[in-house]
Amino acid sequence: xxxxxSTFISVERPEQGIVVLAPNTxxxxxRSPDLRAILRQEMSGDAHKVVVDLDEVQYMDSSxxxxxxxxxxxxxxxxxxxxxxxMNPKVSAIFEIARLDSFFSIVNSRDEAISL
Amino acid sequence: MDQRPEIxxxxxxxxxxxxxxxxxxxxxxRRIGFDDMDCSKIALAVDEALSNIIRHxxxxxxxxxxxxGLSPIKPSSDSIGGIVITIEDEAKQVEPCNMKGRxxxxxxxxxxGVHIIQEVMDKVSYEKRSPIGMRLxxxxxxxxxxxxxxxxxxxxxCKVTLNDRSPSRR
Numbered sequence: 001x002x003x004x005x006s007t008f009i010s011v012e013r014p015e016q017g018i019v020v021l022a023p024n025t026x027x028x029x030x031r032s033p034d035l036r037a038i039l040r041q042e043m044s045g046d047a048h049k050v051v052v053d054l055d056e057v058q059y060m061d062s063s064x065x066x067x068x069x070x071x072x073x074x075x076x077x078x079x080x081x082x083x084x085x086x087m088n089p090k091v092s093a094i095f096e097i098a099r100l101d102s103f104f105s106i107v108n109s110r111d112e113a114i115s116l
Numbered sequence: 117m118d119q120r121p122e123i124x125x126x127x128x129x130x131x132x133x134x135x136x137x138x139x140x141x142x143x144x145x146r147r148i149g150f151d152d153m154d155c156s157k158i159a160l161a162v163d164e165a166l167s168n169i170i171r172h173x174x175x176x177x178x179x180x181x182x183x184x185g186l187s188p189i190k191p192s193s194d195s196i197g198g199i200v201i202t203i204e205d206e207a208k209q210v211e212p213c214n215m216k217g218r219x220x221x222x223x224x225x226x227x228x229g230v231h232i233i234q235e236v237m238d239k240v241s242y243e244k245r246s247p248i249g250m251r252l253x254x255x256x257x258x259x260x261x262x263x264x265x266x267x268x269x270x271x272x273x274c275k276v277t278l279n280d281r282s283p284s285r286r
Contacts, residue, residue, distance in 0.1 A: 030131035
């Protein structure tokens with residue numbers, strides 16, 4: 001299934017049923033609609049796990065956080081797993097400020113996210 | 117506010133300019149002496165305030181004016197220094213006391229901006245401008261030497277301004 005076009009989010013399929021979304025820029029109000037569209041697209045496909053790799057994301061605001069909350073809620077009650085990895089301390093801070101750090105599955109590396 | 121900010125930026129309410137505002141704020145905060153994490157959080161608070169204006173105040177109209185003002189608080193015998201950030205708009209007015217963060221126990225997308233601003237900044241004040249628009253004044257104090265990073269739990273102050281004494285910007 002083709003993903004919506006985005007120049008700042010790469011979509012990789014390292015294994016059958018696993019999709020890795022890797023944004024390569026800040027996620028703010030101008031970028032989160034693209035992330036939301038791709039998450040919705042990939043989560044409605046045949047993947048059983050969607051990994052959001054934030055390794056190249058230096059900054060995220062609450063619109064990015066809201067996008068991930070929405071995705072996590074959409075995954076709830078299904079067999080689909082949403083895992084976030086490679087979060088830098090500045091991005092991690094907003095999860096802590098919003099007290100959402102325990103709401104998500106967050107791991108350190110992409111390998112760990114894929115094997116989880 | 118009686119004094120004009122030392123740095124003023126007028127931007128249009130287009131989300132594509134949020135990155136520029138963050139860069140400016142982060143850069144000035146760093147020069148004032150905040151560490152990287154505080155700079156990032158201060159830029160986050162500004163981003164959230166601007167996003168709220170675009171999303172709610174201007175209802176996603178991307179061609180409206182927003183003014184961002186920055187003033188350092190110089191260290192003195194009474195103060196450890198810091199930064200005052202002023203954000204003004206011509207958007208629809210809301211009662212300042214209604215600008216509250218939502219209950220975080222209710223996990224849902226959206227509505228986190230005001231909570232983040234209050235959590236990051238030491239003092240937050242919303243005012244009505246005259247005749248239209250809102251003014252947000254946020255203060256972040258520099259940490260004292262040896263002080264651990266803190267999250268503010270201060271409630272926002274509420275003030276309604278009936279007479280805007282700042283020079284007209286229109």
